[in-house]
Amino acid sequence: MQLSSDRRLALLMHEAVLGNAGKMGFGLLRYSDSQIACVIDRETAGRDLVALCGIPRPVPIVATIAEALALGADTLVPAIAPAGGILPDDWRREICEGLRGGMSLVNGLHERMAEAPDFRAALTPSAWIWDVRVEPDGLPNGLGRARELPAKRILTVGTDMAIGKMTASLELHKAAQRQALPSAFVATGQIGICISGAGIALDAVRVDFASGGVEWAVLEATHKLPRPARAGGAGLIWVEGQGSVLHPASTAWLPLIRGSVPTHLILCHRAGQESVLRAPWVRVPPLREVAALYEAVCAPIQPARVVGIALNCGHLSADEAQAACEKTEAETGLPTSDVVRFGGERLLEAVLAA
Known part of the structure; x- marks a missing residue:
């Protein structure tokens, strides 16, 4: 799968804009060809993202999924890279809210979210979940x-x-x-x-x-x-x-x-x-x-x-x-x-x- 340039991403980054776990979000802000509708971070909502992180991509910071949907976001990305790649427990409700609102989900964490019953139940028919951390089928042994x-x-x-x-x-x-x-x-x-x-x-x-x-x-x-x-x-x-x-x-x-x-x-x-x-x-x-x-x-x-x-x-x-x-x-x-x-x-x- 590939994120096309017409996707509008919402980067879920609670407490990561000013912290050390925002590697995923910062990478997408700096290099992704997709549109970034907003960053979601209750800690820095309303502040100037460029001034906070130095990346020259002036997108709004909002506090909630509802605000991201109102800005036209169609793809939700839990945009942190925590130790062990584990989703924080309190984010599940917000992700389900985004899925029920019609968002697709890009998952860079270790959990297989496409197989999670709560996320599958919230997913709308036209949306999808992309689990990025998946081993491709049929890999060979390395032979140089x-x-x-x-x-x-x-x-x-x-x-x-x-x-x-x-x-x-x-x-x-x-x-x-x-x-x-x-x-x-x-x-x-x-x-x-x-x-x-x-x-x-x-x-x-x-x-x-x-x-x-x-x-x-x-x-x-x-x-x-x-x-x-x-x-x-x-x-x-x-x-x-x-x-x-x-x-x-x-x-x-x-x-x-x-x-x-x-x-x-x-x-x-x-x-x-x-x-x-x-x-x-x-x-x-x-x-x-x-x-x-x-x-x-x-x-x-x-x-x-x-x-x-x-x-x-x-x-x-x-x-x-x-x-x-x-x-x-x-x-x-x-x-x-x-x-x-x-x-x-x-x-x-x-x-x-x-």
């Missing part, structure tokens, strides 16, 4: 087939979860498109799939098929490249990273490396972050050491180097961000950019030159 592709495969890796790997991949894909380079984006999480309409929700895939699922998604992405690029090696495939080798809860980073067989890596880091946020006893080593760790994991199947650093500076001013990028570049010797603020061209150049 992506290594045979002529296109460059660039995987974003990170020092933590939720640090900007999807954002970096999308911004670099956009930079390549601006230069008319043959480019494709491979989504590996629910947010990227909702934005691009294709990909694989890796955290819904059984571990034996995880690398095969990534491999399948990368091979599928080659069909989006112009034929000369597929044949001549000029294409770029940007693979959205997940998790981190440093995070004790993270496993997705390894099948991503095995399945995509990357030719290049972009290391993502939040400026100034010294430890894993949900496991603060795990310190972030110097970035060159993190890069070497990822490169060592790649080496047995196909060597790949970290060619640049995408530095997340969303919490800094523009001047502070520029200084942080310059400092990181001096420390690592690697091209560094806040790709949201300054664009992806600098890191794209590093990929093309490597």
